[in-house]
Amino acid sequence: MDDTCVPTGVELKETGFGYTLSLIGGKYKMIVLYWLSEKKVMRFNELKRCIGTISFKTLSIMLKELEADGLIIRQEYPQIPPKVEYSLSERGISLIPVLNMMCEWGEKNRLPAQEAVKRQAQ
Template sequence: MDANHGTCVPNGVNQKETGFGYTLSVIGGKYKMSILYCLAEHKVLRPNEMMRRINGIPFKTLSIMLKELEADGLLLRKDYTQIPPKVEYSLTELGQSVIPILHMMCEWGEKNRRLE
């Protein structure tokens, strides 16, 4: 890191016990950032809509990721008592606060990826 930012993982401190470690635990993994970004773009989505937008995510994996993101306070789950049952997800205020980080990652990737 540069001198203006110091270090997020000081020497002698377990990475898991830092802000960096916490952030990774919340948004790390293969699909969590994709789910968050998808909800940022579409505001409210049902699980099947997410599966169509996130290429290759198995339903079981999506279900697990949604439960973890909800437990971490990033997603809001709304159940509708109707037949057939309907569930929708949206970002909480905390979830929305992560989106600028994802935008920065996108910008970095666009700037640094090698065009093929």
């Protein structure tokens, strides 16, 4: 990383790095983006079932934030009962390679890091 990502004397939120973190930060945003990248179009309850550990309120907040940030599209159909579907926007799709790289890095480094901790504990 060069100093243009996090230059000295500049608040993190004012950098590209900080901006990206603000979009995907938190416990569930990356997971929501992952499921939408896998399934393409999902309804609220389907997302809730796939994530499992998320409350209805938290999922609702995450979806509203992701929509406000332009990463997902909320499509509402005027019917009874109401039908709402979520999908990735073009902007959201462009973020998926970043998330994939984070996943790959984690898979490569997770076990060696855990083994190092075990060795230190002995």
